[in-house]
Amino acid sequence: xxxxxEPVNFTRFKEPSSIRNVALLLTTRCxxxxxxxxxxxxxxxxxxxxxxxxxxxxFTSPEKKVELQFFGGEPLMRFxxxxxALYYAGQRKRATGKRITYLLTTNGLLLDEEKIGFLTREKVxxxxxxxxxxxxxxxxxPMIGGNKEYFNTVLRNIGLLNKHKARxxxxxxxxxxxxxxxxxxxxxxxxxGIRRIWIAYALGQKYSRQDxxxxxxxxGFLLKSVHGHTARIINFDVDCEPVFYCPxxxxxxxxxxxxxxxxxxxxxxxxxxxxxxxxxxxDCKDLTALKMTKGKQAAIIRRYARSLHQKFMHILxxxxxxxxxxxxxxxRQEYSLFEKQPRAQSIHAGWYRSFGKVxxxxxxxxxxxxxxxxxxMLFTSSQESFELEFSGAEPLAHFEMIKAAxxxxxxxxxxxRKQVSCTLVTGGLFLDEDKINFLLRHRVLCLLKIGGGIxxxxxxxxxxxxxxxxxxxxxxxxxxxxxxxxxxxxxxxxFEEDISFLIKQGVRKIRFSYDPGILYDASSVAxxxxxxxxxxxxxxxxxxxxxxxxxxxxxxxxxxTDITVDGQGKVYLCGNLVFSKRFRRLKEASLIGDVGWLRxxxxxxxxxxxxxxxxxxxxxxxxxxxxxxxxxLMREELFREFFxxxxxxxxxxxGCKEARCLx
Numbered sequence: 001x002x003x004x005x006e007p008v009n010f011t012r013f014k015e016p017s018s019i020r021n022v023a024l025l026l027t028t029r030c031x032x033x034x035x036x037x038x039x040x041x042x043x044x045x046x047x048x049x050x051x052x053x054x055x056x057x058x059f060t061s062p063e064k065k066v067e068l069q070f071f072g073g074e075p076l077m078r079f080x081x082x083x084x085a086l087y088y089a090g091q092r093k094r095a096t097g098k099r100i101t102y103l104l105t106t107n108g109l110l111l112d113e114e115k116i117g118f119l120t121r122e123k124v125x126x127x128x129x130x131x132x133x134x135x136x137x138x139x140x141x142p143m144i145g146g147n148k149e150y151f152n153t154v155l156r157n158i159g160l161l162n163k164h165k166a167r168x169x170x171x172x173x174x175x176x177x178x179x180x181x182x183x184x185x186x187x188x189x190x191x192x193g194i195r196r197i198w199i200a201y202a203l204g205q206k207y208s209r210q211d212x213x214x215x216x217x218x219x220g221f222l223l224k225s226v227h228g229h230t231a232r233i234i235n236f237d238v239d240c241e242p243v244f245y246c247p248x249x250x251x252x253x254x255x256x257x258x259x260x261x262x263x264x265x266x267x268x269x270x271x272x273x274x275x276x277x278x279x280x281x282x283d284c285k286d287l288t289a290l291k292m293t294k295g296k297q298a299a300i301i302r303r304y305a306r307s308l309h310q311k312f313m314h315i316l317x318x319x320x321x322x323x324x325x326x327x328x329x330x331x332r333q334e335y336s337l338f339e340k341q342p343r344a345q346s347i348h349a350g351w352y353r354s355f356g357k358v359x360x361x362x363x364x365x366x367x368x369x370x371x372x373x374x375x376x377m378l379f380t381s382s383q384e385s386f387e388l389e390f391s392g393a394e395p396l397a398h399f400e401m402i403k404a405a406x407x408x409x410x411x412x413x414x415x416x417r418k419q420v421s422c423t424l425v426t427g428g429l430f431l432d433e434d435k436i437n438f439l440l441r442h443r444v445l446c447l448l449k450i451g452g453g454i455x456x457x458x459x460x461x462x463x464x465x466x467x468x469x470x471x472x473x474x475x476x477x478x479x480x481x482x483x484x485x486x487x488x489x490x491x492x493x494x495f496e497e498d499i500s501f502l503i504k505q506g507v508r509k510i511r512f513s514y515d516p517g518i519l520y521d522a523s524s525v526a527x528x529x530x531x532x533x534x535x536x537x538x539x540x541x542x543x544x545x546x547x548x549x550x551x552x553x554x555x556x557x558x559x560x561t562d563i564t565v566d567g568q569g570k571v572y573l574c575g576n577l578v579f580s581k582r583f584r585r586l587k588e589a590s591l592i593g594d595v596g597w598l599r600x601x602x603x604x605x606x607x608x609x610x611x612x613x614x615x616x617x618x619x620x621x622x623x624x625x626x627x628x629x630x631x632x633l634m635r636e637e638l639f640r641e642f643f644x645x646x647x648x649x650x651x652x653x654x655g656c657k658e659a660r661c662l663x
Contacts, residue, residue: 019061019063019249019287019288019290019291020061020063020065020066020067021058021066021067021068021069021248021249022054022055022057022058022066022067022068022069022249022250022251022287023069023070023071023248023249023250023251024046024051024054024068024069024070024071024085024250024251025046025071025072025073025250025251025252025253026045026046026051026070026071026072026073026075026078026081026082026253027045027046027072027073027074027075027077027078027253028040028041028042028043028072028073028253029041029045029072029073029074029077030072030073030074030077030107031074031077031107031109031110031143031144031150032074032107032109032141032142032143032144033142033143033144034140034141034142035139035140035141035142035175035202036140036173036175036202036203036204036205038204039072039073041073043252043253043254044253044254045078045081045253046078046081046252046253047253048081048084050251050253050254050255050281051081051084051085051088052088053255053281053282054251054255054281055068055085055088055089055092056092057251057281057284057285057287058089058287059092059096059098060285060286060287060288061098061287061288062288063098064098064099065098065099065100065101066098066099066100066101067100067101067102067103068085068089068100068101068102068103069102069103069104069105070082070085070102070103070104070105071104071105072105074106074107074109074110075104075105075106076104076106076110076111076115077110079110079115082104083118086102086122086124089102101123101125102122102123102124102125103124103125103126103127104119104124104125104126104127105127105129105171106126106127106128106129107128107129107141107154108128108129108130108154108157108158109150109153109154109157111126111128111157111160111161112157112160113160113164116157116160116161116164116166117164119166120164120165120166120167123167125167125168125169126161126166126167126168126169127168127169127170127171127198128154128157128158128161128168128169128170128171129141129170129171129173130154130158130170130171130172130189130194131172131173131174131178131185132172132178132181132184132185132186132188132189133181133184133185133188134151136178136181136185137151137154138151140173140175140178155192158170158192158193158194159193162193168196169194169196169197169198169234170189170194170196170197170198171197171198171200172185172186172189172197172198172199172200173200173201173202174199174200174201174202174215175202175205176205176206176207176208176211179211179214179215179218180214182199182215182218182222183218183221183222186199186222186226186231189231190226190230190231194231195231195232196231196232196234197231197232197233197234198233198234198235199219199222199233199235200243201215201243201315201318203243203244203315205315206314207314207315207318208314209314211314212314212317212318212321212530213527215318216318216321216322216325216523216526216527216530217523219233219235219321219322219325219523220325220521220522220523220524220526221523223236223325223328223329223522223523224521224522227329235322235325235326236325236326236329236330237326237329238326239323239326239327239330241319241320241322241323241326242316242318242319242320242322242323243319244315244316244319245260245297245319246260248260249287249290251281255280255281255282256277256279256280256281257277257278257279257280257281257284257290258273258276258277258278259276259278259290259292259297260272260276260297276297278290317530317533317534320526320529320530320533321523321526321527321529321530322526324525324526324529324638324642325522325523325526327637327638327641328522328525328526328634328638329522331633331634331637331638332630332634335616335630335633335634338612338613338616339613339616339617339621356381356383356385356386356387356562357386357387357388357389357562357563358374358375358377358378358386358387358388358389358562358563358564358565359389359390359391359562359563359564359565360374360388360389360390360391360392360395360405360564360565361391361392361564361565361566361567362390362391362392362395362398362401362402362567363392363393363395363398363566363567364398364567365567365568366398366401366567366568367569368401368404370565370567370568370569370595371401371404371405371408372408373569373595373596374565374569374595375388375405375408375409375412376412377563377571377595378420379412379416379418379420381418383418384417384418384419385418385419385420385421386418386419386420386421387420387421387422387423388405388409388420388421388422388423389422389423389424389425390402390405390422390423390424390425391425392567394426394427394429394430395424395425395426396424396426396428396429396430396431396435397429397430399430399435402424403438406422406442406444409422409442410442421443421445422442422443422444422445423444423445423446423447424439424444424445424446424447425447425449425484426446426447426448426449427448427449428448428466428470431446431470431473431474432473433473433477436473436474436477436479437477439479440477440478440479440480443480444480445480445481445482445509446474446479446480446481446482447481447482447483447484447509447511448467448470448471448474448481448482448483448484449483449484450467450483450484450485450486450502464501467501467502467505468505471502471505471506471507472505472506475506481507481509482507482508482509482510482511482546482548483502483507483509483510483511484510484511484512484513485498485499485502485510485511485512485513486512486513486514486515487512487513487514487528487531487532489514489518489520489524489525489528490518490520490524492527492528492531495531495535496531496534496535499535499539503539503543503545507545508544508545508546509545509546509548510539510545510546510547510548511547511548511549512532512547512549512639514635514639516580516628516632516635517580517582517583517628517632518628519624519627519628519631520631520635525635525638529638529639529642532642533642547643549639549643550643550644563592564578565595569594569595569596570591570593570594570595571591571592571593571594571595572587572590572591572592573590573592578590582625583625583629585618585619586615586618586619586629588618589614589615589617589618590614590615612633615629615633616629616630616633
């Protein structure tokens with residue numbers, strides 16, 4: 001990792017600092033026999049003393065607001081226990097001053113006027129499990145004994161929920177064969193008056209790659225056409241994916257405590273049951289002792305249950321994609337609010353007090369005094385380490401400028417304790433042994449820029465030979481080199497093959513990038529991140545490849561605290577999108593002055609929100625260019641979240657042979 005690339009704490013999507021919910025398995029009995037349910041139905045119901053101890057444990061949470069969940073089986077088969085739990089939790093609420101919410105999971109069959117009235121008065125939110133229209137429901141959730149008319153009772157009870165204005169939503173589980181029917185099933189539920197829907201995949205089922213792609217595509221469609229219009233798809237409002245890594249606490253009737261999603265309780269997966277068993281209720285006095293991050297859950301699964309790795313990879317892929325669909329929607333709402341009320345909504349709470357990188361757009365007409373002033377400006381940064389990048393159409397075509405800049409950097413370093421790393425971004429056309437040796441002596445990282453993904457040209461033998469020749473030349477002379485590989489959002493087929501080709505040629509450093517000037521929909525972004533996940537886990541953990549994005553703030557898109565200096569000495573506050581010929585007005589909005597007078601760090605006291613708002617407001621609302629700019633900003637944040645996530649890229653400790661993570 002270059003010296004200036006410090007790990008970044010991405011705070012927009014923080015995990016909860018402590019546990020605030022407990023789920024009680026009141027009973028394993030149920031009148032239905034769902035295809036994807038593997039609970040052991042022979043277990044006894046929860047005794048009243050276990051019920052009260054579980055609630056006592058919940059109220060040890062340091063959170064001011066806690067949640068109690070009832071699930072099964074069918075928890076309404078023990079409605080008496082639910083009543084006792086609500087009464088006792090109310091007592092604990094008054095004694096502690098905490099707020100509490102309730103969630104009941106039910107198949108809806110045992111609901112009636114009396115129960116709904118009671119649950120509504122007690123402000124219990126109800127989750128009703130319905131998988132869609134009649135044929136889908138009866139196929140996935142048959143009743144024991146074969147009675148097919150029970151579905152009419154469930155729908156009648158939905159009407160009662162609407163009548164009482166109960167707070168409820170429907171959970172719709174989608175099996176692989178139901179993916180093509182998702183829109184039809186959602187339409188059916190909406191026509192029945194259901195306005196809040198949670199779409200789930202069955203954790204115990206297998207899904208193919210095609211299933212995964214179809215599922216995410218359908219979710220993306222629903223995000224665009226249904227969510228917020230005719231109904232709310234709860235997946236896009238709540239951060240609870242991947243479900244496989246759910247930090248939930250479940251307590252069984254016997255008082256056993258498990259950490260993780262309900263899958264850990266199913267008899268079909270004894271490995272998970274053993275791994276995430278915490279202990280007995282009597283042995284746990286404080287809920288904070290059960291806190292486990294998603295990254296730690298991933299590490300435990302990798303260490304102790306390797307057999308699950310392949311079996312459930314596509315389930316994990318679906319969870320990752322769903323997670324980033326949620327975050328995409330979350331960011332879209334935040335940017336919309338920020339644009340309307342910038343003083344009320346902060347996007348980047350920070351300042352341009354320092355900068356970690358200056359990019360010099362080396363080209364014809366660049367003067368040596370511009371180079372020196374740019375480097376002087378870089379050394380005014382308050383950071384102790386930073387990066388100087390040479391970029392442009394082809395900086396090696398102006399190699400004398402690069403030599404002059406590197407010589408001046410050496411002079412500056414003699415009178416400063418600061419560390420500077422240098423990077424050259426090149427297409428490789430002007431590379432030769434003399435240039436490579438010079439760059440090697442000055443410890444310059446040489447990054448080959450491979451356009452829009454080589455998969456479009458990988459069949460072209462001449463192109464393939466050109467790439468191979470450049471890499472061989474760099475390897476032969478011992479150069480420190482890597483590649484910048486664009487992620488082809490809209491054409492992911494062959495992306496893995498592209499990366500494999502580069503690795504076979506000897507590439508050991510990769511920086512992933514993308515074209516910021518194209519508008520991508522949410523499902524394309526989510527699928528691309530899953531593709532990166534699959535590729536990166538192989539590169540990062542098995543092949544010893546350094547992924548240069550890890551730990552780098554603001555690599556992507558338009559919103560970056562890095563600064564760029566062009567050949568005329570003009571200084572800009574944003575990234576690649578600014579220099580696209582299609583976005584000339586964006587370039588004007590990002591200009592902060594001339595390098596000749598921007599010599600001191602105080603000039604960067606412009607806050608990030610102000611700079612960002614200026615960029616967003618360049619184009620009219622509703623215009624395609626405006627959509628592209630905001631879309632690029634959101635993608636930057638999602639990529640930064642991905643490459644800085646403990647779950648996906650945990651920091652490798654010195655001397656540790658393998659980072660403990662699922663990937």
